[in-house]
Amino acid sequence: MKKFALALPLLLLAGCAATPNAEKQAALTDSARQTAAGLLQTLGGELKAAMAAGGPAAAIGVCKERAPKIAAEAAQKTGFSIKRASPKNRNPKAVPDAWETAAQASLEARMAAGEKPETLDMSAVVDTPEGKLFRYAKALPTQAVCLNCHGDPDKLSPEVQAKLATEYPNDKAVGYSTGMIRGVLSMKKAM
Numbered sequence: 001m002k003k004f005a006l007a008l009p010l011l012l013l014a015g016c017a018a019t020p021n022a023e024k025q026a027a028l029t030d031s032a033r034q035t036a037a038g039l040l041q042t043l044g045g046e047l048k049a050a051m052a053a054g055g056p057a058a059a060i061g062v063c064k065e066r067a068p069k070i071a072a073e074a075a076q077k078t079g080f081s082i083k084r085a086s087p088k089n090r091n092p093k094a095v096p097d098a099w100e101t102a103a104q105a106s107l108e109a110r111m112a113a114g115e116k117p118e119t120l121d122m123s124a125v126v127d128t129p130e131g132k133l134f135r136y137a138k139a140l141p142t143q144a145v146c147l148n149c150h151g152d153p154d155k156l157s158p159e160v161q162a163k164l165a166t167e168y169p170n171d172k173a174v175g176y177s178t179g180m181i182r183g184v185l186s187m188k189k190a191m
């Protein structure tokens, strides 16, 4: 009897606290997925067009200039803060934070367990000193086209090698093969 008397108010408390957050998290996850899909479609389209027009060395500019602009536009429209991060980063600013590092590791484990890399994502609500923060990470799987700039360093074209060496002297983002998770698209928003 005593156990019940204690458990019931605890359950109610937990229930009341969890439900609105869970609903909010589900809605934010939907909206993050839509934002990610739109952004990646735009970026992918521009990358392919630039590759077709001038080859991979010329397309580096799309990744360098356009990717952050496309992300900033989507961020302004949706209120998400958006970045790309990778444990083997090319842009010095793309270093993952602790949550992103754990997220990528967990997405990699799910992929190893058989999930398709194209649809891999996850979200969480984390407590911060400033309040609750919604976080979302989508896996960015390495496709064949990515290998032009992220593949085996010896197989990159000499133009790409030269451009990467001057623009990204601390580049770690080579040596990938198809199917590996190149990094994550990371979004967050206060809730």
Ligand code: HEC
Pocket (backbone or CB within 6 Å): 047, 056, 057, 058, 059, 060, 063, 064, 067, 068, 084, 085, 086, 088, 089, 090, 091, 092, 094, 140, 141, 142, 143, 145, 146, 147, 148, 149, 150, 173, 182, 183, 184
């Ligand atoms: C034409 C060359 C090129 C191709 C093709 C390319 N990238 Fe990149 N990628 C870059 C460059 C350059 C950067 C650094 C951009 C910057 O300065 O923010 C980058 C950065 C990234 C980042 C951000 C993290 C980091 O390392 O800085 C991710 C994630 C990424 N690329 C994934 C991909 C994926 C996935 C593909 C294939 C769908 C791809 N890239 C194709 C050149 C390329």
